[in-house]
Amino acid sequence: MDYVNFSKRFSTISAINMLPFDKESKEINWTGLTENIEFLLENNMEIIVPNGNTGEFYALTIDEAKKVTENVVELVDGRATVVAGVGYAVDTAIELGKAAQEAGADCIMIHQPIHPYITSRGAVTYFKTIIEALDIPSIVYFKDPNLSDEVLKELAPLEKLVGVKYAVNNLPRFAKLVQEVPAEHNIAWVCGTAEKWAPFFYNAGAVGFTSGLVNIYPQKSLEMLAALRKGDQETVWRTWKEVLPFEDLRAKYNNGNNVVVIKEAMEQLGLTAGVTREPVDPLDDNDKQEVTALLESWKLNISTV
Template sequence: MTTPQFTGILAAAVTPLTADGSAVDAAGIKRQADHIISGGIHGLVPGGSTGEFTTLTLDERKQATELYVEAAAGRVPVIAGTGALGTAETVELSMHAEKAGASAVMIVPPFYDAPTFEELLTYFGTVSEAIDIPVMYYNIPSATGVQLTTDELAKLARETAVTSYKDTGGDFSWFTAVQEHHAGDITALNGWDTLTFAALASGAKAGVWGTASVIPQLCADLYDALAVRGDLIAGRELWSKIFPICQFLESHNYACGIKTGLELVGASAGPTRAPVLPLAPEYREELCTLLIAAGVETVDASVAA
């Protein structure tokens, strides 16, 4: 198995939909990939929570993966979200992602009925035997009900193809403990927007970040300042612009907030899929104001004026 070391900022990407929300928009995916990559972002992660994967059919998930790999065109790695409620479906999606050209897959534990750790070992072990690309464990306890200990996470990595994990748990002490005590077993990637500065400053090699889909250049600049150059002063200046946007997005339906932001910066990805409703006008205006304050050019003239 090839084991790439993901570094930098990987954008948690949306699934662009047609205007009526009924189908995946191929042109929209190309638009997203070009917008994100041209902003200096280091990878794409479609098919996760930001990608509304729970609302997509199996065929739509496969289609989105294929289109993102095609749109990336080898410029950056694509890590495809392939987690599902059942092992068979996860294996099917993961095998398809590998065949489509994904560099790795990101797998969330089965949700709704939280599995035991032994069940997780079997689940990830079965997927690992079916593919020859690495697995990124998607840690999001609020959605799955699964909260591993740091030792359990390290054991999962040692016994399966899991080589990294996206942490969307929000427990920075837990995240730091993995970094400090289990770096030899698994690579920690931050996935909690408002903890990005702290994670990069503490030595995280990468982050999976939805905000990077909206303001890729600012997010890439933050990574360069903190993780590459070690320039805390420059990093703090950038973070003062980025943090309010992250805080806003965490206080609303995340995928909806990201898609609204994309529309505001001229990289529209269509609506979210029902039952999620559009942001109320006052929240849309607030987000536009935050983007303008961060120096981001928007296409919402009513607020920009």
């Protein structure tokens, strides 16, 4: 594995695919998953991330998470890079990682540990143990502002660590980290908080960004990516202004709306999203109306997506 060149793949959008659940049983709708993955591929997504937070990883059983990865790898069939989310206890994360590796996933994304008692030293051990247990490369999902960036500095020399999905919205902190990690470690720095923060992170050293918006409006996400690459500030900020209300709605209730806003938008457009699983509730009527208004302002309907 050429880990050095692999890290270059993240200089793009990391599409976090949605996982549809049946409205009655809340079982995974596998046909709907197929439709959603094909939608992303048809819209030129180069990286697809099953079992992300927006894909409701923490609402899945371990067996379900394995099956989601297997299905996505089979559906993608080499047309994009598949980065499978793994997490929970170290042994569980390794089990999920090995299953992803056997299924043919290209890379894993190690979720931020959810243990209530975490230290920076413990985080280093956690991530390092998982990274070294696998042959395929890893990216680290870093979103706890209470953890020191020293965690990432210590992990950076690991050959199989190819990227960091950085989701702490502290731009001076992020810029300082990027400048302090030697370029020869070949870490791809990815903005982990989507289009709302992408321009800021890009100017601070990120090479790409994650997106849930791509599940409904990939053209707008690609427009932002192209403008960032060209340094076309006028287009960057026009696009940013257009997507900001949507991302703000997702951030409502301490990010409680993150998943359900996208699912509601997909359903309104005739795409297959289904319902969310607990502990995420459906949108209230006011938020549903706001989703409708946003889609209308973008002039989106089933014929345009």
